[in-house]
Amino acid sequence: MKLVKTVSSTISISPRRNGIGAEISGVDLSQPLDDDAFSIISNGFQQHRLLVFRGQNLSVKQQVAFSERFGKLEDFPDPKDQADGYKTVLRVSNIDRATGKIKPVNDPGHKSFTLGTSSWHIDSSFRTVPSLASMLYAIEMPEEGGDTMFADTTAAYDALPENRRAALHQLMVVHDFEETRRRHKLPPRPPEVQAATPPARHPLVTERENGRRALFLGSHAAGIDGMNYEEARAFLDDLEVEATKPEFTYRHQWSSGDLLLFDNICVMHQAMPYDLANSRRLLHRTTVAGDKPLASVE
Numbered sequence: 001m002k003l004v005k006t007v008s009s010t011i012s013i014s015p016r017r018n019g020i021g022a023e024i025s026g027v028d029l030s031q032p033l034d035d036d037a038f039s040i041i042s043n044g045f046q047q048h049r050l051l052v053f054r055g056q057n058l059s060v061k062q063q064v065a066f067s068e069r070f071g072k073l074e075d076f077p078d079p080k081d082q083a084d085g086y087k088t089v090l091r092v093s094n095i096d097r098a099t100g101k102i103k104p105v106n107d108p109g110h111k112s113f114t115l116g117t118s119s120w121h122i123d124s125s126f127r128t129v130p131s132l133a134s135m136l137y138a139i140e141m142p143e144e145g146g147d148t149m150f151a152d153t154t155a156a157y158d159a160l161p162e163n164r165r166a167a168l169h170q171l172m173v174v175h176d177f178e179e180t181r182r183r184h185k186l187p188p189r190p191p192e193v194q195a196a197t198p199p200a201r202h203p204l205v206t207e208r209e210n211g212r213r214a215l216f217l218g219s220h221a222a223g224i225d226g227m228n229y230e231e232a233r234a235f236l237d238d239l240e241v242e243a244t245k246p247e248f249t250y251r252h253q254w255s256s257g258d259l260l261l262f263d264n265i266c267v268m269h270q271a272m273p274y275d276l277a278n279s280r281r282l283l284h285r286t287t288v289a290g291d292k293p294l295a296s297v298e
C-alpha cells in the first residue's frame with residue numbers, strides 16, 4: 001500500500017493482488033479536491049486504469065464536479081435517462097425515473113440496454129473518438145447479483161507472446177453498435193437512428209500517451225479490414241476469450257456508496273445478471289469525452 005499525505009487528506013492506493021485495478025481510501029469525493037489530492041488520484045488512475053472508492057456519499061452535482069476534473073463530460077441526450085436533469089449523468093437502472101417503480105422486464109429499451117451491457121464491451125466504442133473514462137456511482141443495489149466485471153486489456157496485451165502481438169498491430173477493427181444488437185438477436189434500429197451512430201474503424205492495438213498498449217475490443221467490434229465477417233467474428237471472439245481470462249479481470253460486488261472509475265479504452269466491462277423484475281438497481285454514470293481518435297502502434 002502506498003500512503004501519500006496531502007494538505008487535505010491521507011490518500012492510500014492499494015493495488016489489487018492480481019494487479020487489475022486499485023482501491024483508493026482516505027478521500028471524500030463530495031468535497032473539492034486540492035491539486036495534490038487530485039494529482040495522486042489521477043496518477044493512480046494512469047497507473048492502474050481502474051480505481052475503486054468505497055463509502056462515498058455523493059449528490060449528482062458532486063459526482064459531476066469530481067468527474068469534470070478529468071475533462072469534458074459527454075451528454076446523454078434522452079431526458080428520461082438523465083439523473084436530476086443533469087444531461088451529463090446517465091441513470092443506469094431498472095427503476096423508472098418518473099414512477100419510481102421497477103420497469104417491465106420486456107420494455108424494449110430496457111431489454112436492449114440490459115442485454116447489450118451483459119456482453120463484454122467498451123462504452124461507445126463505435127464512435128470515431130472513443131470516450132476516455134467512465135465513472136459508476138452505486139446508489140441502490142440488489143442484495144444479490146448485479147456485479148460488474150472488468151477486464152484489463154493492457155494486462156492481456158502484455159501477456160501475449162511477442163510474435164502474436166506483432167501480428168495484431170496492423171489490424172483495423174470496425175466497431176458498429178448494430179453488431180451488439182445482432183449478437184443478441186435484437187431487431188436493427190431504424191435507418192435514421194443508425195445513421196446517427198455510424199460505424200467507426202479503430203486499431204486493434206492502441207498505444208496510450210504513457211506508452212502502455214491495449215487491445216481495443218468489445219461487443220461492438222463487428223469486423224476486421226481484409227477479413228470476411230465469419231473470419232473476423234471468430235478471430236474477435238477468440239481474442240475476447242483470451243483477454244477476459246480470470247487473471248486479467250476483476251469482479252466488483254457493489255455496495256451503495258461505491259464509486260468506480262475505469263479507463264474506457266484499456267478496460268472492458270460487463271454487467272452480471274440480477275433479479276430484474278424484483279430487485280432495484282440504480283447507478284449514476286458519468287463519462288469523460290475523448291479528444292482524438294485512437295493512436296495505432298505503428
Ligand SMILES: [Fe+2]
Pocket residue numbers: 117121122123269
Ligand atoms: Fe457500459
